[in-house]
Amino acid sequence: MTRKTKSAEPAAASFSRTSGLAAIGFATMIVLGNVILVPAGLPHGGARPEDVVAFFSTQSGVLGLASALTPAAWALATVFGAGAVAAARRSEPGRGDAWSLVGFAGLVLQNATFTGLIAVRFALAAAAPHDAATTAVFWTLHQALLSLNGTFLALALVGLTVSGRRAGLLRRWHAAIGMVAAALQFTSATLTPLIVTGYGLLGLIGLTGWLIWVVWLVAYGVRLIRARPEHAVD
Template sequence: MLRKINEATAMGFPRICGFAALGFAAMITLSNAIQVPAGLPAAGAELGEVVAFFGAESRIVGIGSALTPAAWVLATMFGAGVVSVLWGSERRRDEAWSLLGLAGLVLQNAAFAGVIAIRLALTSTTSTVTEGNGATAGLWALHDALFALNATFLALALVGLSVGGLRAGLIRRWHGRLGLVSAALLFASATLTTWFFGRTDAFGLLGLVGWLLWVVWIVAYGVTLIRLNRECAP
């Protein structure tokens, strides 16, 4: 079945993109492992907590943020790899699920670039001003809004690549269902958080579970692309 998806997979591009998926998962996990234990405030945190962290931990924020450009490149490569495998069969069915998923990855890269830019800006504003500074409060509110909306684009990527992979026989049912469950949790988190903006902590667990499932999903997809390349090789 996999041989019929795309003969070009034997050329190696999907395998490279499979390793890119693993690299992306490693990068975002490492970034969080560096910043969260250091006290990175969660969305909806009090302004005093925000000022204390970004004023004292600018180095930690810089190190964590330095990993994200590579993560965005790797995520885009992963999406392109899935498109390269699925596009032939999708064109025959007049579908474009994989392109929908790639669009979600590109949009989440753009949204999270805004999140990282705001975090870096906060390391400057909080080091010279008091807790009541309006610029800091405004930046943090914008940070929370972008962070919440980013889950929408993750959900789009999960739906597009999961449905496309299932319909082409590229991924197993449990893998596709995992992606759809993660998408549902992330979309619900984004919707509820924006609806009740200012009380984002109430929906933090929903988004966290969806995010953890997303990491497992992308690792499994990366392994699938790597193994696909081996199975199609002569």
Template sequence: MLRKSQGGAALGFSRITGLAALGFAGTIVLANAIMVPAGLPLTGAEIGEVDAFFGTRGDVVAIASALTPAAWLLATLFGAGAVSALRRFERGRDEAWSLLGFTGLALQNVTFAAVIAIRLALTSTTARRSPATGGLWVLHDALFTLNGTFLALALIGLSVAGLRAGLIRPWHGTVGLVSAALLFGSATLTPLVIDHTGPLGLLGLVGWLMWVVWIIAYGVTLIRLNRDRDPAASGPSADRLG
């Protein structure tokens, strides 16, 4: 189990990456708070609704998209901090759950970069009344929903690693694993989610909200994590969430 630190309050790597986790959660919530009230079409929306939004709200799309590079950077920092905290525990047991989680974070960054690129492209194709709009929107919906697979990888890897190392509480790990199940279920049902607007879309939504709660809790954990100042220490140390 991870040991409790007597270290000082210096802003170490774990604290920086914990703050990055909180920043990532805040950034993705803010981006959605900008897009959704402005009328962002739901997955599976009719092309007329897509044309109406992207043809008239290009400014909103641009503002929300400008936040995403910071989100990807912060997500990567968070993943690096979690891996750094967990790898010493895992090496002694020949495990790599944390690396699985980091891989999921990296893949979701790549996938969502494609989603944002398509949204920006839609602001151009709708203005020009291009026939490419329909195909772009279907591709957008498919990538957006399938991204749940990579979020699930991140949640499973870092939740299992955190639980086995004693870094996170059982409730926190449970939130992560339930969120992973919902997001993976939504990704598995992608064709149905795209073709049938309705309750199936709630799988991904609830899973995503739980993902945000999980990130915030992990960020707080990393902020409270202190490394022993003794370079001979055998592993990371942590103040667990109370």
């Protein structure tokens, strides 16, 4: 082993731990955002127009507080993705690279989609007190973005699950729940036309996938913190 390789190992291990903490931090941020918004009455899919107007007319402070968490969440998601890609490349050169990049692309695209979604929420807060018709249009856009984002979450889940498993980073159960969450998220995205036109209960498919995604994220973070590239797992 060369001196260069020896000196690179501590840096790689340090970034792996950092990216693992970023995964847990990202999961924490997105859960906190929902803990703030849901009890305040954030409308669900299929909500009545008057409920949407009432929430966005009166809860701008809550909306602002939850939105303040999102820049940190996006930064943490990016660091996590970079760490997962690095772990796959370090552990299995030439095997996990392409799938890990698919996963990283999914994370970047979900960041971009949620940037638009947060912007739409601010537009809703501005329009709701004055124009119910405009509010209805923005709400449909909001729901469409939220549901279609399942496509990118599915890409992140599949890409990082396959690369993580091939690299010996993920256990079988971890890979299994990642694929289940990906299937649920992609199904929800496919059903977007129904979800935004009154079949709001179908959004529970995406919600279930999202909850599994949070568990998958935290478990992935723990694996990155504890990762030893030379050791495979069952």
